[in-house]
Amino acid sequence: MKAYIARRLLYAAFVLLGVSIIVFFLVRLTGDPAGLMMPLDATAEDVARMRRALGFDRPLPIQYADFLIRAVQGDFGTSIRHQQPAMGMVLGRLPATLQLMGMALFVALIIAVPLGILSALYPNSFIDRFGVVMALVGQAVPNFFLGIVLILFFSVQMNLLPSSGRGGIEHLLLPAVTLGTASAAFINRLLRSSLREVLGTDYIRTARAKGRSRREIVFHHALRNAAIPVVTVIGLQIVQLVGGAIVTETVFAYPGAGLLLVQSLGNRDIPVIQAFVLLIAVVVIVVNLVIDLLYGWLDPRISLT
C-alpha cells in the first residue's frame, strides 16, 4: 500500500511537471511574452525594456528552470492589473469555488443516486424514463444557458432567490443546480446500468434466497459494488465541474476563482491565468489520487500494490 501511494505520488509529480511545461509555453505561444504583458499601445522600446527586465531574452531552458524554481516556491509573478502576487489572488478565491463545486456535486448526487437506484429497480418505469429524458437534456443544455433560465424563473419571475453574489445558502442554490445538472444526468444513468448489472449476479440471488429484505440487498450488498464505476466517474466529473465553474461563476457573478480567471482573461493578466491553470491541475491530480485510493476501500479485491 505504501509503495503504491509512493508510486502514485511520483507519477502525480511527473504529470505536474508536464503541466508546468504547458503553462510555461502558454505565455510564449505568440512568440512575444513581453508584448503580452504590456498594454497594446506600448512602444517598441518599452517592450524591449520589459523583455530584458523579465528575463525573456535569456535561453529558453534557463527561463524554464527559473520559472520552475519560482513556481515551486509559489511565486508566479505579480498580477499585471492588481499588482498583487498572482498565486495569492487565485488561492484567495479558491475556497468560494470549492464550496460551489462541493455543493454542485452534492446536488448532483442527491438527484442522481435515488433516481439511479429507482431506475435500476424498476426498469422502463415512469421514473426510469424521466431519468432518460433528464440525461438527454442535462447533456445538451449549455450550463450558462441553464443558469440564465433558472435566473429568469427563480429570480426575475418569482423573486425567490438572488441571481448573483455570494452569501448564504440561497446564493449557492441556483449556481449549484446550474453546475450540477450535467453531472446528475450522467451519474444517474451510470449508476442505473451499473446497479442493474450487479443485481443480476449470483451473490445477489444467494442473498435473496436467504430471505434478505430487498432494502438490505440493495443497500448492503449491491450498492457498494455498483458504486465503483460511479466513483471513477465522479473523479472525471470533478474535472468537468472546474470547467463548468468558470462559466457558472460568470453567469451568477459569483466571486470565485473562475470569475477571477474570466476577468484575468479579459485583461490578459497572464500571471494570474498561469497560476490558475497550475493550481487547478494540482486539484485535479489530488482528486484522482484520492479516487484511486478509494477503490481499495470500496473493493478489497483491487489490490493496491
Next chain:
Amino acid sequence: MASLRSNPVALVSLIVMVAILVAAVAAPYLAPYDPAAQSLRLRLRPPAWLPGGEPGYLLGTDALGRDMLTRILYGARVSILVGVLAVAIQTLIGVGVGLIAGFYGGAIDNVFMRIADVQQAIPFLVLVVAVAAVLGPSFVNTVLILGVTGWVTYGRVVRAQVLSLVQQEYVTASRALGGRDWRIMLLHLLPNLVAPITVVATLTISAMILIEASLSFLGLGVPPPTPTWGGMVADGRNYLVTAWWVSVFPGCAIFVTVLVINLVGDWLREALDPTLRRG
C-alpha cells in the same frame, strides 16, 4: 439503416439535424434581413406573437434592433463550422497518434500516452480559454485551439482498437508477406477504425459546439460582429428582466442542435456496433 424506421426518435433527430444544416448553409437566402442591420426604432422588440411585436420580426430584435431570427440562422454557421472543422483536426491528430502509439508500442506509445495524461490534468475548458486569451479571439484561432487540444479522446480510442487489431491474423499475414508498416496501418488498420471514429466524431461535434458556445459566451470565441449563439446569449444577459428573448432563443438553438446531434450519435453507435447496445 433499417433500424431508423423502428426508431422514431432517431429519425426525427436526423431530420431536425439536416434541417439545421440546411438552414446554416442557406442562411443568406433564408434570413429575412442582414445580420448586422441595426435599427434604432426597432430595439428590443418582442417576438411577433407577443404584444408590441413587429410582424416582420418573428423572434423579435436585440438591443441594437437586429433581427433575432436572422442572427440565429447565421449563428448556426459559426457553431456548425467550428464544430466540424475542430473535429476534423482532432480526428487527424488523434488517429495519427493512436495508430502510431498502438502499432509501435514501447517508448513511442509511452510518450504519447503520458502527454495525454498531462493534458487531461487540465480541464478542457480551462486549457481552451487560457490559450484563447493568449492568442486572441478569432474564427481561425477558435478552430485551431479546439482542434489541437481535443485529440486525446480519439488518440485513446484509436490506440485501444489498434492494440487489439494488431493481434489479428491478417496483420501477421501482411507482415509475413513483407508489408511495410505504413501499408498495414493505412490499408488494414484504418478501415477497421472507421466505425468507432465515426461514433466518437459525432458525439464530439456536439461537445465542440457546446465549448464553442461557452467560449463565445465568455467573449473568447469568434468576435463580433459575427453572430454566434453563445455571444447572443451573453448579449441578452443585461436585458433578462425586460427582453428575455434575446438570450432564450439562441440558447434554445444551442440546446436543440446539441440534443439532436447526440441522439443521432447514440443511434449511430447502436447501428454501427450492436455490442454497445444499452442494457
